[in-house]
Amino acid sequence: MPDSFLPPSWGPAPFDERDLDALLSGETADIPFALSQVADALTALRAAPTQAELSGEAVIMAEFSAVTEFRAAGLSGQTTAVGGQAHTLELPAVQAAPGDVARRRGARHRSRHGARRPLSPRPLSSRPLSRRAGVVAAGAVAALIVATAAVAASLHGPLHAHPRQTAAAPSTAQTGPHGGGSVAARSASAVPTSRPSSSRAAAPFQSHPQDKSSKKLCRTYFGFFKHPGPKSKVAAEFALFGKLSRLAGGPDQVFAYCEPYVKDMLPSGFQWPHADADGQQGQDNPGPGSQGGGKQNQGGGGPPEPIKSASPMQRP
Amino acid sequence: MMPILLREGALCADTLHVVGEEFGGVLAAAQSGSHDAFAVLWRDGNPALLRYLRVVAPENAEDIAAETWVQVVRGLARFTGDEAAWRAWLFTTARRRLLDQARLRKRHPAEPLDEISAAEMPRTAGAEQIAMENIATESAMALLSLLPEQQAEVILLRVVAGLDTEVVADMLGRSPGAVRVAAHRGLRKLATLLSGAGVTL
Numbered sequence: 001m002p003d004s005f006l007p008p009s010w011g012p013a014p015f016d017e018r019d020l021d022a023l024l025s026g027e028t029a030d031i032p033f034a035l036s037q038v039a040d041a042l043t044a045l046r047a048a049p050t051q052a053e054l055s056g057e058a059v060i061m062a063e064f065s066a067v068t069e070f071r072a073a074g075l076s077g078q079t080t081a082v083g084g085q086a087h088t089l090e091l092p093a094v095q096a097a098p099g100d101v102a103r104r105r106g107a108r109h110r111s112r113h114g115a116r117r118p119l120s121p122r123p124l125s126s127r128p129l130s131r132r133a134g135v136v137a138a139g140a141v142a143a144l145i146v147a148t149a150a151v152a153a154s155l156h157g158p159l160h161a162h163p164r165q166t167a168a169a170p171s172t173a174q175t176g177p178h179g180g181g182s183v184a185a186r187s188a189s190a191v192p193t194s195r196p197s198s199s200r201a202a203a204p205f206q207s208h209p210q211d212k213s214s215k216k217l218c219r220t221y222f223g224f225f226k227h228p229g230p231k232s233k234v235a236a237e238f239a240l241f242g243k244l245s246r247l248a249g250g251p252d253q254v255f256a257y258c259e260p261y262v263k264d265m266l267p268s269g270f271q272w273p274h275a276d277a278d279g280q281q282g283q284d285n286p287g288p289g290s291q292g293g294g295k296q297n298q299g300g301g302g303p304p305e306p307i308k309s310a311s312p313m314q315r316p
Numbered sequence: 317m318m319p320i321l322l323r324e325g326a327l328c329a330d331t332l333h334v335v336g337e338e339f340g341g342v343l344a345a346a347q348s349g350s351h352d353a354f355a356v357l358w359r360d361g362n363p364a365l366l367r368y369l370r371v372v373a374p375e376n377a378e379d380i381a382a383e384t385w386v387q388v389v390r391g392l393a394r395f396t397g398d399e400a401a402w403r404a405w406l407f408t409t410a411r412r413r414l415l416d417q418a419r420l421r422k423r424h425p426a427e428p429l430d431e432i433s434a435a436e437m438p439r440t441a442g443a444e445q446i447a448m449e450n451i452a453t454e455s456a457m458a459l460l461s462l463l464p465e466q467q468a469e470v471i472l473l474r475v476v477a478g479l480d481t482e483v484v485a486d487m488l489g490r491s492p493g494a495v496r497v498a499a500h501r502g503l504r505k506l507a508t509l510l511s512g513a514g515v516t517l
Contacts, residue, residue, distance in 0.1 A: 060389065
């Protein structure tokens with residue numbers, strides 16, 4: 001219970017918020033009497049400097065002289081890096097390639113799980129750059145996947161026709177498709193023919209057999225057999241075989257087409273299977289489909305059988 | 317309660333706007349390496365800085381002030397603005413150093429040395445006189461130390477540093493309205509403290 005029933009004060013408030021604002025702004029005129037002591041206290045806070053407050057001038061002037069000399073010597077950048085507002089040496093931004101971005105992300109990942117990084121501020125401008133580069137890299141990968149899928153779809157027929165012709169029966173063109181084949185194999189024509197559009201695209205290559213891109217394609221394709229890679233490369237192998245089929249005029253002609261480019265990749269004494277006029281493999285050089293279940297470079301005396309694995313469908 | 321001693325005639329002295337209209341020229345000269353110009357800036361800012369720091373960080377106010385000035389010297393060439401912006405930059409830098417020191421102390425707590433008796437304190441010829449001159453300011457700072465920390469800081473930044481409410485709000489990460497309310501509450505509390513204490517003018 002309160003000591004008195006009377007309110008604590010009577011009459012208007014001695015000062016209002018405008019008086020307080022005026023006091024904070026340094027105005028001392030027309031200050032209510034109740035705030036006069038507060039005004040005096042605030043004025044004392046603004047009083048003239050004392051000797052103690054000006055005693056450290058020599059130290060800071062020495063620092064100022066050192067910085068000025070640094071700057072005069074043309075070392076302003078180093079001075080900024082040593083202290084100042086920026087704790088991080090700002091390097092010029094370089095447009096990063098997607099590979100660089102991936103490498104940089106890896107390093108950041110390692111550092112996050114390894115030793116804890118110090119709390120040094122990183123230039124903010126580099127963060128949007130890395131994000132943008134990451135988005136660009138992701139877009140490039142997505143575009144590559146779409147393009148690969150499109151190429152694989154366009155080569156659907158020849159790719160599935162080839163194994164039936166090379167691995168299953170060398171005389172597919174004469175006997176027709178096997179009844180037990182896959183749906184894709186059955187739908188494919190017995191004698192693969194290049195599409196009109198692909199033949200038009202292949203024309204420049206055929207007119208220049210020594211073309212570097214043809215050589216590169218052949219060497220890359222046969223490189224798959226020389227150095228078998230993971231299963232993830234099978235799709236690329238399919239696509240490459242389809243491209244070579246179009247360039248060579250058919251899957252049967254791929255080996256003849258690539259022969260001049262990949263001779264050095266094969267063991268000495270290797271006999272190439274040449275296609276005859278009907279598109280059949282020569283009888284003296286057994287075609288790829290006529291080989292049994294042998295392995296490449298198998299046995300001591302016989303020639304290796306790269307043709308056996310030349311069909312992408314038979315690779316593991 | 318300790319009597320508050322305020323100096324008569326303190327109204328004539330002011331730590332604000334010492335440089336005044338010549339600030340632009342002084343700043344340009346200091347940025348080009350003039351010692352005299354930088355000394356003017358230092359004499360203008362250091363007393364207010366020390367008074368602010370002695371209230372909010374009484375243990376190591378001088379250290380923080382020195383670190384602040386080192387930072388200011390190294391970043392002086394890049395500073396642009398008027399005198400108000402200069403003061404805002406100076407006190408913002410000081411506040412950052414203050415927070416750094418607080419974090420450092422939290423991680424590496426230091427044990428204080430033994431107290432030095434008054435007889436062993438170094439004495440100068442004018443020590444008593446200096447003490448008498450400072451007593452009003454020191455009393456006012458002691459009075460502010462009785463306020464809650466945020467109210468005292470707001471009043472010091474508004475009164476001693478001479479910063480606007482918006483600048484103080486930006487510095488403290490609060491809204492201008494909150495800064496204004498804190499300042500008013502602090503002043504009201506000061507009035508209450510002074511009315512209950514024996515004040516000698």
